[in-house]
Amino acid sequence: MKRKLLVVFLFAVGFLSLCGAVMAHHGNAAYADTPTEFKNVTITKFSWANPHTLIYFDAKDARGNVVNWTCESAAPQALRLIGWTKTSFGPGDVVSITMYAAKNGNPAGRLNKVVLADGTVLHDTQLGGDGGGKTRYDPDAEPKKK
């Protein structure tokens, strides 16, 4: 049964790549309602992938231990339209990440925005707005911020 489910999943997620720019509307209830900012964290991996782009980074917890976080953003097709590329950042880059962390306390969540070392701001599409409360990023309505 488990094997069958895995097969279903494998194929299922592939479908998401077809959904393009607006494929990310799932499961935000699992994430906190207010974002957390992680300043000057180090990227360990950047998966420019479907169904969702994943950003892995190391950040220190309250006791000084390094924790590897996983942060999802939209699909590449969507992010390209708002200025992202596959090489926007990569392992070793120090950035600041604002994200909606998982309520269950695990080191995972949904991106709000990444601020690169040169000040460039890369928003998430779905929860990338600056209006608070998990607002959607709307480049036409919000002035771009450095």
Add this chain to the structure above:
Amino acid sequence: MRNPVFKLFVAFLVVPALSSIALAQGRGSRTVPPGFVAEGVPKMPNPPGPAPKRDLSGAWVGPQSYKLGPAAPMTPAGEAQFKERHAYLPNGLRLDNGELPPSNDPFITCDPLGFPRNLLAHAISMRGGMLFGSAPNRILIAYEQQRVWREIWTDGRALPKQVDVKGAPDSRYYGFSVGHWEDDYTFVIDTTGLDERPWIDEVGHPQSSSAKIQERYTRVDQYNMKLTVTVDDPKFYTKPWTAMTADLYWMKNQEFSESFCIPSEGIEYRDSLTKPSGIKVVK
């Protein structure tokens, strides 16, 4: 189907699809910025030049401003097929109270979209590319999603009268196609011999291997093309019907990106993000 893991999988499929189509229908879409005809589709200099004669070659983006169906009433055989199909959009693009129905849409299993569904879903983001090119005696059409292609024979050959019977060719996901110029600006493609597994649309309408699908591409000017797709399938429908009308627009940079279903990326997403996050989207 009550397994929560399975529900999660299904949910991942359904909501994005709904969202995509919602945007495609014009609900919730963002303002189109200046210099664009649609999000991500740069506007060409105006005014467009005249349409070149008997020439569709180049990369086009779309479908833009499309309309689907409505499908004709089905025959009992068509109804029987349709009953077996569980769409992720059973209520006509509406998600009721966050409930996400299980679906056996072939999309879910990353099966080939097949023709004619790929005309819509190759570009479900509304920014997909389709490239018209040529080879001896045929026109080639390549699609961005999954990088699939079709060949449209223009040498006057006949379409197969049957498929999947002794002495006849096997059916195909993208069928057998022939094309001709109706006039200097309208290219007509007739297709048959389709594999019956793909769905015609998101709702799950069936197509028989003997269906005759006609596409009419009319180049309006240098940058605009109109498409009409009709379905004539007496086995499954009581009368012919228009499956889609859409506009295609000239792709400014003439280059489109790759877009694939990649199961390994899905596995990474599941293991790295959704499991740790405890995402629950279905009750």
